[in-house]
Amino acid sequence: MKIQIFCVGGTIDKIYFDAKSKYEVGSPAIGKLLAELSIHFSYKVDSLMAKDSLEMTDEDRRLIREAVxxxxxDRILITHGTDTMPETARALLGIDGKTIVLTGALAPAIFRDSDAAFNVGGALAAAQSKPAGVYIVMNGEVFDGDKVRKDVEANRFVGLAS
Structure with missing residues (x-):
């Protein structure tokens, strides 16, 4: 099974240059994460953009949808910033025959205590096992892409009532 991985930026890929710098979105962290996870199935990684999700536009979401x-x-993983991940998930609804999973991190992958590897591992499992549809995997949970939001105050994702 081949999984297509698209990277679009977000905290998972953020880097810093010195103690006085702001974080900036760097090159995709997914390659290093996958090597550390000892993945034994085939996958392909493509970087579509390197943006903080707060800066994403409708045009960016159109490009992501087109790439998918x-x-x-038919198995897609998208690493994405958490702030607008639900908006991108909703923009991907209606693509038939593909299992599309979005994930990211609340702390940069370069940080020792990052949730990046845990989230990517869960997303890869979901991409291989869930039926066609759009999902978000964060905090050890799999959410339907149209029934989730980020609770900024609690810094986690929560499901929406049906």
Whole structure:
């Protein structure tokens, strides 16, 4: 099974240059994470953009949707910033025949205490086992892409009532 991984930026890919610097979105962290997770299935990684999700536009979401639709894989993982991940998930609804899973991190992957590896591992499992649809995997939970929001105050994702 081949999983297509699209990277679009967000905290998971953030880096810093010195103690006085702001964080900036760097190159995708997924390659290092996958090597550390000892993945034994085939996958392909493509970086579509390197943006903080608060800076994402409708045009960016259109590009992500187009990339997903044009992928030959029916199993898609997207690493994404957490602030607007639900908006992108909703923009991907209606793509038939593909299991699309979005994940990210609340702390940069370069941090020792980051949740990045845990979230990516859960997202990879969901991408391989869930039926076609759009999902968000965060905090050890799998959410339907249209029934989730980020609770900024609690710094976690929560499901929405049906």
């Amino acid at each position: 639709m044009n992928s030959s894989s």
